[in-house]
Amino acid sequence: MEKILLKNIDKPEAYKLDNYVTNGGYVAVQKALKMEPDQIIQTVKDSNLRGRGGAGFPAGLKWSFIPKDPTIQKYLCCNADEGEPGTFKDRAIMDKDPHLLLEGMMITCYAIGASVGYVYIRGEFEYGAAKLEDAITEAYEKGYLGSNIFGSDFSLDLYVHRGAGAYICGEETALLESLEGGRGQPRKKPPFPALAGLYAKPTVINNVETLGCIPAIIEKGPEWFAAIGPEKSPGTRICGVSGHVKKPGLYELPMGVPLRELIYDHCGGMRGSKPIKAVIPGGVSAPMLIEADLDTPMDFDSMAAKGTMLGSSAVMVMEEGTCMVKVAYITSRFFSHESCGKCTPCREGTSWQTKVLHRMEHGEGRPGDVELLESLCDNIFGRTFCPLGDGAVMALRGALKHFREEFVYHVEHKKCMVGSDDE
Ligand SMILES: Cc1cc2nc3c(=O)[nH]c(=O)nc-3n(C[C@H](O)[C@H](O)[C@H](O)COP(=O)(O)O)c2cc1C
Ligand code: SF4
Known part of the structure; x- marks a missing residue:
C-alpha cells in the first residue's frame, strides 16, 4: 500500500x-x-x-x-x-x-x-x-x-x-x-x-x-x-500500537483495517503465549474492546457502532492477566491530574474516582465502592464543560462493562483476582 x-x-x-x-x-x-x-x-x-x-x-x-x-x-x-x-x-x-x-x-x-x-x-x-x-x-x-x-x-x-x-x-x-x-x-x-x-x-x-x-x-x-478505505472514512491512518504485542510501533494502513489484522499481521501478535484480554482502540478516552470485538474495522463509524472511538488511533493491547482495576486507577489518575479545574463535575468527580480506585487497588476497598464509582460516572458524564470529563467516564465505564467482577473481587478479597504484577 x-x-x-x-x-x-x-x-x-x-x-x-x-x-x-x-x-x-x-x-x-x-x-x-x-x-x-x-x-x-x-x-x-x-x-x-x-x-x-x-x-x-x-x-x-x-x-x-x-x-x-x-x-x-x-x-x-x-x-x-x-x-x-x-x-x-x-x-x-x-x-x-x-x-x-x-x-x-x-x-x-x-x-x-x-x-x-x-x-x-x-x-x-x-x-x-x-x-x-x-x-x-x-x-x-x-x-x-x-x-x-x-x-x-x-x-x-x-x-x-x-x-x-x-x-x-x-x-x-x-x-x-x-x-x-x-x-x-x-x-x-x-x-x-x-x-x-x-x-x-x-x-x-x-x-x-x-x-x-x-x-x-x-x-x-x-x-x-x-478510494482508499471505507467511503465515509477514507484515506490511511497512522495507528500507534503499544502494549503486549511483539512489535509495537507506528503503522500507516488504509482506514478500516480490522484490529485483528493490525495486531496479528502487522504487529506480529502477542509478545507471549497469553491471549488478548482487552484493547483500547483510540487513546485512553476510548472505551476498551475485548477479544470478541477484534474484527471491528479501524474507522470512525465502525468504532462508534461498537460503542467506542477511533480517536487518535492509539491502540493499547493488553494480555490476559492484566489487572483492570490497576488500568482504571492509572487512567483515572491521569484525568484527575489533567482536569483543568474549570467545572465542578470534572474537577471533583475525577479526583473522587481516583481516590476510590486507589483504595480498591491497594486492598482497602469498601463495600459499595463499585456502585459509588458507577454513581460518580453518572454524575460526571454529560455534565462537564468540555469532553475531558466525559473521557474519564468512558474509560472507566468501558472497564466496568467488561470486567466488573474484578472490581468487586478487589473490594471483597482485598487483592487482585488476576494476580498481575505488570504495570
Ligand atoms: C481533552 C482533549 C484533548 C485533545 N487533544 C488533542 C490533541 O492532542 N491533538 C489534536 O489534534 N486534537 C486534540 N483534541 C481534539 C481537538 O479539540 C480538535 O477537535 C482537533 O484538534 C481538530 O482537528 P482535526 O479536525 O484535524 O481532527 C483534544 C480534545 C480534547 C477534548
Ligand atoms: S471538563 Fe474540561 S473544562 Fe471541565 S474541569 Fe474538566 S478539563 Fe476543565
Whole structure:
C-alpha cells in the first residue's frame, strides 16, 4: 500500500528541505497556488478527509465555515499537542518529515485565506520543535515562506509555539487560550473558532496528521484519496500500537483495517503465549474492546457502532492477566491530574474516582465502592464543560462493562483476582 504520511520517515535526513524536494515534496503547494482557494476547499471536501485529531470532523467542511471577506485576518492553528496517553503519531511526522506538515499548512492557509499559521506543539516535544524551527528557517531562506511564496501573490508566516505540558491544551479552544498567553482552559462554544477563534478572528484548527494528508490530496486528486478505505472514512491512518504485542510501533494502513489484522499481521501478535484480554482502540478516552470485538474495522463509524472511538488511533493491547482495576486507577489518575479545574463535575468527580480506585487497588476497598464509582460516572458524564470529563467516564465505564467482577473481587478479597504484577 502506498503511504501518505510515513512515506519518507525511514529515508536518510528526510527532515531537510532539499531531501524533501528530492522525495517529491513542495510540488502540491505549487499546484495549489495556481488553483482558486474555493477549488481547494471543494477538493478537500470531495476527498472526504476527516480530522485525525479525534472527533473525525470533515476537514473541507470546517474550512468552508471561514468567512470569505479578504479584509478580515484569519489564522490556521496546527494542533500538535498530542497529549492523549498512548498517542505518538504526530511527533513522528514533526521529527522526521516536518516539511510535509509545513506544505500541508501552506496549502490550508492559502485555501482559507490565512496569512499566519501556528504549530502549537506539546512542550515536551523539544526535538520536534527544533526540527520544525529548522524546517521553517529553511523554507524562509528558499522563499517558500514569507512574502509572495513560490513567486505567487500569497504571503505567509508560520510560527512554532511550545505548550507547557497540559493535556487540556489539546482541546482546541484551550489551545487558543494558551496560544494567546492565557491559562489553558476551554472556551464556551459557540462561537466556534471558525468565526471567533485566535484573537477573536476566524481560525481553523487541524491536527498534524490531517494537515499531512493535504499535499497528497492536491497532487493525486480527491478521487484517489476517497478510494482508499471505507467511503465515509477514507484515506490511511497512522495507528500507534503499544502494549503486549511483539512489535509495537507506528503503522500507516488504509482506514478500516480490522484490529485483528493490525495486531496479528502487522504487529506480529502477542509478545507471549497469553491471549488478548482487552484493547483500547483510540487513546485512553476510548472505551476498551475485548477479544470478541477484534474484527471491528479501524474507522470512525465502525468504532462508534461498537460503542467506542477511533480517536487518535492509539491502540493499547493488553494480555490476559492484566489487572483492570490497576488500568482504571492509572487512567483515572491521569484525568484527575489533567482536569483543568474549570467545572465542578470534572474537577471533583475525577479526583473522587481516583481516590476510590486507589483504595480498591491497594486492598482497602469498601463495600459499595463499585456502585459509588458507577454513581460518580453518572454524575460526571454529560455534565462537564468540555469532553475531558466525559473521557474519564468512558474509560472507566468501558472497564466496568467488561470486567466488573474484578472490581468487586478487589473490594471483597482485598487483592487482585488476576494476580498481575505488570504495570
Ligand atoms: C481533552 C482533549 C484533548 C485533545 N487533544 C488533542 C490533541 O492532542 N491533538 C489534536 O489534534 N486534537 C486534540 N483534541 C481534539 C481537538 O479539540 C480538535 O477537535 C482537533 O484538534 C481538530 O482537528 P482535526 O479536525 O484535524 O481532527 C483534544 C480534545 C480534547 C477534548
Ligand atoms: S471538563 Fe474538566 S478539563 Fe474540561 S473544562 Fe471541565 S474541569 Fe476543565
